[in-house]
Amino acid sequence: MGGVPPRPREDPRPLKGVLRSFGYAWEGLAYAWRVQRNFRVEVALGLLALGLGLWLGVDLVPILLVAALVLSLELVNTALEALTDLVSPVYHPLAKRAKDTAAAAVFLASLFALGLGVYLFLPALWARLGLS
Numbered sequence: 001m002g003g004v005p006p007r008p009r010e011d012p013r014p015l016k017g018v019l020r021s022f023g024y025a026w027e028g029l030a031y032a033w034r035v036q037r038n039f040r041v042e043v044a045l046g047l048l049a050l051g052l053g054l055w056l057g058v059d060l061v062p063i064l065l066v067a068a069l070v071l072s073l074e075l076v077n078t079a080l081e082a083l084t085d086l087v088s089p090v091y092h093p094l095a096k097r098a099k100d101t102a103a104a105a106v107f108l109a110s111l112f113a114l115g116l117g118v119y120l121f122l123p124a125l126w127a128r129l130g131l132s
């Protein structure tokens with residue numbers, strides 16, 4: 001069992017416990033960034049959309065919300081992939097269902113993000129370019 005890290009005990013000091021939880025969340029973020037190319041692409045696209053939104057002067061709140069939705073679902077998808085690989089390292093139809101459905105959640109949110117981008121940016125871009 002050399003590769004299995006020990007399960008940490010809960011810290012009774014409230015602030016230390018919260019800080020430790022942040023630390024684990026940060027580890028999860030770093031893991032997703034390292035192993036998931038899609039996560040890195042989505043972060044880049046989110047930053048691009050924010051920059052475009054700032055330039056065009058559109059409302060940034062919906063952009064931030066949809067970016068948070070896509071990135072959070074990508075993290076959940078990454079977690080489910082890891083869990084699926086743990087319980088079903090060999091092919092199983094249910095493992096396929098789990099992975100495909102988690103991927104579908106990210107895909108659906110990304111479609112909404114794309115639709116929102118077109119809805120928000122196109123008219124503002126047209127106006128900025130003097131085409132409307």
Ligand SMILES: Nc1ncnc2c1ncn2[C@@H]1O[C@H](COP(=O)(O)OP(=O)(O)OP(=O)(O)O)[C@@H](O)[C@H]1O
Binds near residue numbers: 084088089095099103
């Ligand atoms: N244990 C398994 N049993 C059945 N099907 C699997 C299994 N592992 C993967 N698959 C199928 O292969 C597809 C790709 O799985 P994989 O683990 O490579 O994730 P992925 O979609 O490549 O994710 P990402 O590109 O985000 O890492 C899954 O969506 C699923 O259809």
